[in-house]
Amino acid sequence: MLCLVEYDDDGVVDSSRRALSFARKLGESSGSTLAAAVMGTMSASTLASLSSFGVSEAYEVSLSVDVYAPIAWARALVALVDVVGANAVVAAGTDRGHEVMAHVGALSELPMVANCLSATWSHGATVRLSRQRWAGSLIEEAVLEGPRVLLTVASDGVAAEPVATPVVTTVREYQLQPSESDFSVRVAEWKGRGGGVSLADARVVVGGGRGVGSEEGFGPLDELAQLLGAAVGVSRAVTSAGWRPHAQQVGQTGTRISPELYLACGVSGATQHLAGCRSAKHVVTINTDAEAPFLSRADYAIVGDVNVIVPALVVAIRARKSTRANDVGSSDPSC
Ligand SMILES: Cc1cc2nc3c(=O)[nH]c(=O)nc-3n(C[C@H](O)[C@H](O)[C@H](O)COP(=O)(O)OP(=O)(O)OC[C@H]3O[C@@H](n4cnc5c(N)ncnc54)[C@H](O)[C@@H]3O)c2cc1C
Numbered sequence: 406m407l408c409l410v411e412y413d414d415d416g417v418v419d420s421s422r423r424a425l426s427f428a429r430k431l432g433e434s435s436g437s438t439l440a441a442a443v444m445g446t447m448s449a450s451t452l453a454s455l456s457s458f459g460v461s462e463a464y465e466v467s468l469s470v471d472v473y474a475p476i477a478w479a480r481a482l483v484a485l486v487d488v489v490g491a492n493a494v495v496a497a498g499t500d501r502g503h504e505v506m507a508h509v510g511a512l513s514e515l516p517m518v519a520n521c522l523s524a525t526w527s528h529g530a531t532v533r534l535s536r537q538r539w540a541g542s543l544i545e546e547a548v549l550e551g552p553r554v555l556l557t558v559a560s561d562g563v564a565a566e567p568v569a570t571p572v573v574t575t576v577r578e579y580q581l582q583p584s585e586s587d588f589s590v591r592v593a594e595w596k597g598r599g600g601g602v603s604l605a606d607a608r609v610v611v612g613g614g615r616g617v618g619s620e621e622g623f624g625p626l627d628e629l630a631q632l633l634g635a636a637v638g639v640s641r642a643v644t645s646a647g648w649r650p651h652a653q654q655v656g657q658t659g660t661r662i663s664p665e666l667y668l669a670c671g672v673s674g675a676t677q678h679l680a681g682c683r684s685a686k687h688v689v690t691i692n693t694d695a696e697a698p699f700l701s702r703a704d705y706a707i708v709g710d711v712n713v714i715v716p717a718l719v720v721a722i723r724a725r726k727s728t729r730a731n732d733v734g735s736s737d738p739s740c
Pocket of ligand 1: 613614615616639640654655656659672674676678681691693694710711712
């Protein structure tokens with residue numbers, strides 16, 4: 406069992422933790438152990454996460470060019486499958502996970518199944534699985550035949566479950582020299598988020614819709630997100646208007662989020678938007694229309710103007726933070 410793992414400065418990202426949990430359970434159904442493929446050099450926190458999710462072997466893959474390049478990554482996974490003797494390759498259902506696994510399927514001529522919720526080997530020959538279709542509004546039960554299967558995991562439908570006792574993870578280096586053409590698609594430049602919280606993995610998301618009114622109207626939302634350590638997510642009306650990039654879109658044709666808190670401001674709650682935030686634990690919405698569909702999905706709703714309420718929230722949170730900082734300062738014996 407081989408799982409492609411994505412990580413950032415804080416270690417293994419949430420969607421990959423979910424993929425690891427899924428892969429471990431699938432492996433258990435065929436008696437196979439869990440190996441992880443990590444592109445590049447991993448940090449101590451990434452290694453600790455792998456141990457806590459039951460990874461017995463971690464392959465640090467070094468490619469001749471150290472950037473995201475989907476075909477080169479796929480080439481490495483195809484090669485690693487034989488090294489590990491894996492009967493399945495699993496990745497998170499992220500943009501990268503889907504892209505890389507589609508290339509793995511093309512290179513190895515194996516079928517790939519996306520957005521799985523559960524999967525079990527049956528007699529070592531077929532995999533019985535359920536997966537999301539139509540943006541999660543339909544669950545498909547399917548049987549996949551083949552000596553090896555390629556699966557991505559619905560990031561909003563599978564829980565991240567560490568093992569009771571972390572295992573000892575053996576780290577192995579794996580070097581590959583893909584051809585020049587394998588890097589024909591690769592990341593050339595990063596723009597935008599600038600190292601902030603990733604939308605797919607954020608614990609808090611501040612969302613903005615057409616009700617925000619303009620590109621400039623996002624200023625207070627950005628400020629609020631910064632205060633809360635949150636990512637900003639938007640509706641398609643906002644990306645279509647060119648106020649924000651598509652990378653920030655939440656929904657069926659955008660990113661799926663599963664934060665602890667989603668604060669949706671001036672978003673109506675169209676089904677295609679809700680498809681991307683159905684696994685948010687708590688939803689608070691701000692809308693001038695008390696009949697907007699989002700209100701029936703929300704735990705709390707504030708009926709009012711986003712351009713009044715968000716700046717007021719920013720002021721209140723700033724005041725609370727500075728009171729706390731003063732309290733800590735005055736109780737500090739060194740002061
Ligand atoms: C195939 C397909 C895929 C799609 N995929 C996606 C997707 O991935 N993500 C997505 O978001 N959409 C998607 N859509 C579009 C979706 O159907 C909606 O059109 C879109 O979500 C609407 O965005 P919105 O809620 O920002 O805008 P609107 O529907 O215009 O809603 C704006 C809301 O803001 C409120 N409002 C207005 N002014 C204020 C104010 N001052 N203060 C507070 N509230 C205010 C209004 O009452 C309203 O509820 C898709 C559509 C199709 C057909």
